[in-house]
Amino acid sequence: MIxxxxxxxxxxxxxxRSRDLKETTINFLRGKKRSFRDLWAxxxxxxxxxxxxxxxxxxxxxxxKSTLLKLLAGVYVPDEGKIATxxxxxxxxxxxxGFHPDLTGEExxxxxxxxxxxxxxxxxxxxxxxxxxxxxxxxxYSPIRTYSSGMLMRLGFSVAMCVDPGILLIDExxxxxxxxxxxxxxxxxxxxxxAGKTIIIxxxxxxxxxxxxxxxxxxxxxxxxxxxxxxxxxxxxxAILSNKERPGxxxxxxxxxxxxxxxxxxxxxxxxxxxxxxxxxxxxxxxxIEEKEEREEKGEDxxxxxxxxxxxxxxxxxxxxxxxxxxxxxxxETNMFNSGERMSVCLxxxxxxxxxxxxxxxxxxxxxxxxxxxxxxTNTRWKNIELGSFGKGEEIEVKxxxxxPIPKGTYYIVVAIANSDETRFYDWHExxxxxxxxxxxxxxxxIINLTSQILISRCS
Amino acid sequence: xxxxxMFKYGDLIKNLVSRDFKTRYxxxxxxxxxxxxxxxxxxxxxxxxxxxxxxxRVKNFPMFFMCGFLPWSYxxxxxxxxxxxxxxxxxxxxxxxxPREIIPLSIVFSALLHFLITFVFVFPLLIFYGYLxxxxxxxxxxxxxxxxxxxxxxGLFFSSIHVYFRDLRYILDVILMAWFWLTPIAYPMSLxxxxxxxxYKLNPMTLFVTAYREVLLNGVLLMPKFWMAILLVTAGSLIxxxxxxxxxxxxxxxxx
Numbered sequence: 001m002i003x004x005x006x007x008x009x010x011x012x013x014x015x016x017r018s019r020d021l022k023e024t025t026i027n028f029l030r031g032k033k034r035s036f037r038d039l040w041a042x043x044x045x046x047x048x049x050x051x052x053x054x055x056x057x058x059x060x061x062x063x064x065k066s067t068l069l070k071l072l073a074g075v076y077v078p079d080e081g082k083i084a085t086x087x088x089x090x091x092x093x094x095x096x097x098g099f100h101p102d103l104t105g106e107e108x109x110x111x112x113x114x115x116x117x118x119x120x121x122x123x124x125x126x127x128x129x130x131x132x133x134x135x136x137x138x139x140x141y142s143p144i145r146t147y148s149s150g151m152l153m154r155l156g157f158s159v160a161m162c163v164d165p166g167i168l169l170i171d172e173x174x175x176x177x178x179x180x181x182x183x184x185x186x187x188x189x190x191x192x193x194x195a196g197k198t199i200i201i202x203x204x205x206x207x208x209x210x211x212x213x214x215x216x217x218x219x220x221x222x223x224x225x226x227x228x229x230x231x232x233x234x235x236x237x238x239a240i241l242s243n244k245e246r247p248g249x250x251x252x253x254x255x256x257x258x259x260x261x262x263x264x265x266x267x268x269x270x271x272x273x274x275x276x277x278x279x280x281x282x283x284x285x286x287x288x289i290e291e292k293e294e295r296e297e298k299g300e301d302x303x304x305x306x307x308x309x310x311x312x313x314x315x316x317x318x319x320x321x322x323x324x325x326x327x328x329x330x331x332x333e334t335n336m337f338n339s340g341e342r343m344s345v346c347l348x349x350x351x352x353x354x355x356x357x358x359x360x361x362x363x364x365x366x367x368x369x370x371x372x373x374x375x376x377x378t379n380t381r382w383k384n385i386e387l388g389s390f391g392k393g394e395e396i397e398v399k400x401x402x403x404x405p406i407p408k409g410t411y412y413i414v415v416a417i418a419n420s421d422e423t424r425f426y427d428w429h430e431x432x433x434x435x436x437x438x439x440x441x442x443x444x445x446x447i448i449n450l451t452s453q454i455l456i457s458r459c460s
Numbered sequence: 461x462x463x464x465x466m467f468k469y470g471d472l473i474k475n476l477v478s479r480d481f482k483t484r485y486x487x488x489x490x491x492x493x494x495x496x497x498x499x500x501x502x503x504x505x506x507x508x509x510x511x512x513x514x515x516x517r518v519k520n521f522p523m524f525f526m527c528g529f530l531p532w533s534y535x536x537x538x539x540x541x542x543x544x545x546x547x548x549x550x551x552x553x554x555x556x557x558x559p560r561e562i563i564p565l566s567i568v569f570s571a572l573l574h575f576l577i578t579f580v581f582v583f584p585l586l587i588f589y590g591y592l593x594x595x596x597x598x599x600x601x602x603x604x605x606x607x608x609x610x611x612x613x614x615g616l617f618f619s620s621i622h623v624y625f626r627d628l629r630y631i632l633d634v635i636l637m638a639w640f641w642l643t644p645i646a647y648p649m650s651l652x653x654x655x656x657x658x659x660y661k662l663n664p665m666t667l668f669v670t671a672y673r674e675v676l677l678n679g680v681l682l683m684p685k686f687w688m689a690i691l692l693v694t695a696g697s698l699i700x701x702x703x704x705x706x707x708x709x710x711x712x713x714x715x716x
Contacts, residue, residue, distance in 0.1 A: 019624065019625065020625060021625035021631065024625065070554075070713070073557055075553070075556065075713045076714065077711075089557075093554070093555045093556070094551065097551070097552060098479070098552060100479055100483050102483045103482060103483060103486075110475060111475045114472045114474075114476075115475075115555075115556050117472075117556075119471040
C-alpha cells in the first residue's frame with residue numbers, strides 16, 4: 001500500500017546560474033544577486049494506492065507525473081506532505097542502472113540487482129532466468145561494450161523483470177525494444193499483476209496503459225485532474241489533449257481558453273431544458289465520471305443506463321466557432337421545428353491566426369441509446385465553396401440553410417471548422433446544440449422524408 | 461539512523477567497490493601490478509632526491525618515506541576521486557534511491573583496498589630493512605579505520621560542495637599539493653623550526669603519518685593524548701562532511 005498525503009514538490013529554477021566557484025565569487029563581489037524562482041511541480045497530491053493495484057500516471061510533459069513517480073521511488077524528497085509505503089519498492093526509472101561497459105553481462109547483472117535493492121544471493125538464484133529471458137546466450141560472459149544496443153536493452157529489462165518486487169515503479173521504459181520482446185515483457189507484467197503486485201507506470205503509451213492498467217490518474221500542472229478507471233480517464237485525456245495541441249503563443253491560448261470556458265458555461269445555462277441541465281463544465285464532468293465509476297463499482301451495468309450525449313470540444317483553436325444559433329424560417333432563434341420545415345444553422349467564426357481556405361461544416365445527429373447516428377452532414381468543400389483567406393482577428397458568419405424532412409425526435413448539432421485539407425481541426429463542437437422535431441401527424445415513415453411524388457396510371 | 465540504514469546497503473557498497481576496482485584494471489595490461497609499482501617507483505625517486513641529493517638526515521629514508529607516503533596517497537587519491545563523485549553519478553542518483561553517502565563511501569573503500577594491497581610489499585620491505593613485526597602492529601587496523609573515516613568526512617565535504625562549484629578540482633589540486641609539502645612526509649618533524657611546530661601538529665595528516673611511523677618503524681603504541689587528537693580530527697572531519705551533505709541530500713537528484 002502506498003499513501004501519498006498532501007505531497008508537494010518544488011523545483012528551483014535558476015536564472016543564469018553559475019556552477020563555478022570563480023563565477024560565483026565574481027558575481028558576489030559585483031553585488032550581483034543569485035536569482036531563482038520556485039516551480040511547483042506537484043501540489044497537494046493525495047492518493048491512496050492499494051496493494052495489487054495497477055495504476056498509470058498520465059499527462060503531458062511537465063505535468064508532474066514523472067516527478068510523482070520519482071517521489072515514490074525515493075529519488076526525490078517531497079517539500080511538503082509525506083509518502084508512506086509498505087512493501088519493497090523496486091524502481092525501474094531507467095534501464096540498466098549502474099551498468100559499466102567494461103564489465104561482463106554477468107557482473108553487470110549483480111551490480112544492477114544491487115542497485116535495485118537485491119543482494120547477491122537473490123541475484124544468484126535468478127541469474128539463469130535473467131540470462132534466458134534476455135536471450136543473449138554466451139555473450140553474458142563478455143563485456144557489455146561488445147553488446148548491440150538491443151542486447152543491452154534486453155539485459156537491463158530482464159534484470160528488472162526477473163527480480164521480485166512488492167511494488168514496481170516503471171517510467172516510460174515499456175515502449176522500448178522489438179515487438180516480440182515487448183510482448184514478452186508485457187506478459188511478465190501480467191504475471192506480476194495476477195500475482196498481486198502493485199504496479200505503477202508512467203507512460204505516454206496510452207493503448208498499452210488502457211490494456212494493462214485498471215486505474216489511470218491524469219495529472220496536469222502538478223495536480224490530479226482525473227483519477228478513475230482506465231478507459232474513462234484516457235478518453236477524457238484524449239479530449240483535453242486535442243484542446244491543447246495548439247501551436248504558438250501561450251498567453252493567447254490561455255486567454256482563448258478562459259473566454260471559451262466562460263462562454264461554455266453561459267451557453268449551458270441558456271440551453272437548459274426540461275430541468276435536465278447539461279453538465280458541461282469540466283469539473284462537473286469529472287464528478288460525473290466519478291459518480292459513474294462508483295456505480296460501476298457497485299456492479300451496475302453501464303449499458304442499462306443510457307448516457308445523455310455529451311458536449312465535447314476539440315481543436316487547435318487557430319479559428320474558433322464562437323457562436324451557434326438555430327433559426328426558423330422566420331429568422332427566429334428556436335430549437336423546436338416541424339418536420340419538413342426550413343432550418344438555418346448560423347455559425348459565427350473568429351480567426352486567431354491567418355487561415356486559408358478553411359472548411360466549415362455541420363452534422364445533424366441523433367442517438368440510439370448511446371450510439372450516435374449521423375442523419376446528415378455537409379460542408380463548404382462538398383458544396384464547392386472556396387472561402388479564401390482570413391486574417392487574424394477577422395470574424396465571419398456562415399449560414400447553412402436547409403429543409404429538415406426528418407421524423408419526430410431529439411437531434412444534436414455538430415459543427416466544425418478545419419484546415420483546407422481537413423488534416424487539422426481548428427475547432428470541433430460535438431453536440432453543441434439540440435433541437436426537437438415536434439409535429440405529431442406524420443404522414444410518412446422512416447428516418448427521412450424523401451418527399452416522394454406518386455404517379456398512378458391505369459394499364460390498358 | 462541514516463547510518464544504521466546504510467548497513468542494509470552493504471551489498472550495494474560491495475558491488476560499487478568491486479565495480480570500481482574491476483573496471484580500473486580490466487583494460488590495463490599491467491593491471492594491479494601497476495598500483496604496486498607506482499608507489500615503489502615514487503619511493504625510489506624521493507629517496508634519490510631527498511636522501512642522496514638533498515641529504516636529509518633520516519635513518520632508513522626509503523622506509524621513513526614509505527610509511528608517510530602510502531597513507532598520504534590513500535588520503536589524497538580518495539579525496540580527489542570523491543570530489544566529483546556526486547556530480548558524476550547523476551544517472552544513479554536520479555534512478556534509484558539509496559543513502560547518498562554510499563557514493564563517496566564506496567570510492568573511499570576502493571582507495572582503501574588499494575592502500576591495503578600495498579602492504580604486500582610494505583611488510584617484506586620493512587623486514588628487509590630490519591624492522592621486525594611488533595605487537596604494536598595489532599593497533600594498525602584501528603589507525604586505518606580512523607583514517608578511513610577521516611577521509612570519508614573530507615570526501616563527503618568536497619563532493620557535496622562540488623555539486624555547486626564544478627571548478628573545485630583546480631582548487632583542490634593546489635590544496636592537496638600544499639598539504640603534502642606541509643605534512644612531514646618527505647622530511648622529519650625535527651627539521652621544523654620550534655615556533656611553527658604547534659601549527660604542524662594542527663595538521664590532521666601529521667597525526668596519521670606519525671601514527672603509522674610510530675607503529676611500523678618504532679613499534680610504539682601511541683600516547684592517549686595522541687589518540688584523543690586523532691579521534692577529534694576524525695570526528696571533526698565527519699561533522700565537516702555531513703554539514704553540507706545533509707543540506708543538499710534531499711535536493712541532490714535535482715541539483716545534479
